[in-house]
Amino acid sequence: MGMEETKFIINSNEYLPLRDVVFNTLRDAILTGKLVPGERLMENQLADRLGVSRTPVREALRMLALENLVELVPRKGAQVLDMSEKDIINILEVRDALESLATSIACVKMRKEELQKLKNVEAEFERAVGESDLERIIQLDEDFHDLILESTENDKLTQIYQNLRVQLYRYRMAHLKVDSSIPAIIAHHRGIMRAIENHDAEEGATVAHGHIKYHTEFILRSIHNK
Amino acid sequence: MGMEETKFIINSNEYLPLRDVVFNTLRDAILTGKLVPGERLMENQLADRLGVSRTPVREALRMLALENLVELVPRKGAQVLDMSEKDIINILEVRDALESLATSIACVKMRKEELQKLKNVEAEFERAVGESDLERIIQLDEDFHDLILESTENDKLTQIYQNLRVQLYRYRMAHLKVDSSIPAIIAHHRGIMRAIENHDAEEGATVAHGHIKYHTEFILRSIHNK
């Protein structure tokens, strides 16, 4: 249902293994809610629907399990993982620590050109806010945090952080959708940039912590209102 | 070579898929150095050697890749991942943040019985130190940190932390092997327990940070001496 065909393989210049195509397709379906939590994912059925054999489907399911998007039970099969509120709180708790870490490292390591990029993204972000362009706001907010991560030159940190973000994807609009929260977010971003500019790692960690805490509030509120 | 057969499947009461058997076997071989960094892992060869087909071997390799123990290059194959010093520093940087987080949560959440367990483990640890029982010292040090993780009631944090630990497994003795470092470690452990007892989260985070920093020093030194 709504699951697209895999024609795009042909158009692509680069080679992409089928397992990655299936992975991307399923991941997208889960994150956009086309596949809902608890739904069983049967290999044969998916394979038929996607026009491939079970092999790449199996491998894709295992990749999804590694991202904590599906749950695999031996000899029972896979299902879209449902996150409890506790899971979300747990993820946010870890993300808080990692965001603080990243920001404090950025305060030490970030170079002038990178800071300039960050300022440009933030300017665009605030412009998008003026135009109430929600999709763009979300993208630029992500970009902002990605630039900070990049400046840490720590792939491991980046990888773990982005994995946590994927798991929270469903709630990515929770805080940005509420108009009243935007000014606070802008203030946080500016605070982070100021800390970076002043090479004040402690201040950076503190502001980042406040930022995530604020975000956490909104996510939890949006869960409760469902 | 030296790779054991898979007879033990039969003896086991619980069912273990072959992919998990292969995974455990390969993981063990990598962590104990029987498979060295850079070594190519060919599916056919491993399958023959382990007496299984390529299918479970493939799946096991992908699981290992997820733990960052092997590197998979599409259409090229798998090889045991070699970590650079930078990788190790990156991992330690993240672990530092997570250990501090875990300890500060423990200071808030840990219950009396759990603290008692922690004290017991520490007592055993110090006894093992007296007996210079290195294997046991390492195990009890792990147990100590596991108890702290458990008390956080944060599965996500636990999972990520333990994954980082696996990646550092090769260096797990670096600091415990040096006799002169043991008194400092004991002091750290006691400091952590005191912070937990006093419910002083800030103190806990600080001591944990110092502990990891100390550990980091030894790991880096042991790399340079190779």
Next chain:
DNA sequence: AAAAGAAACAATGTATACAGTATTATTAAG
């Protein structure tokens, strides 16, 4: 009619076969 058991079915686990692509070895040209 309810519960236990057996049989049919459907799903995952594993093995194998075939296809396509890197790599290596071999040959030809300069």
Next chain:
DNA sequence: CTTAATAATACTGTATACATTGTTTCTTTT
């Protein structure tokens, strides 16, 4: 003798077939 082109080989990618297990349905017994 070196380099480029080509053929042979060895590996991964994918599909499919078979084995095993879990589930459901239908029968049988109490």
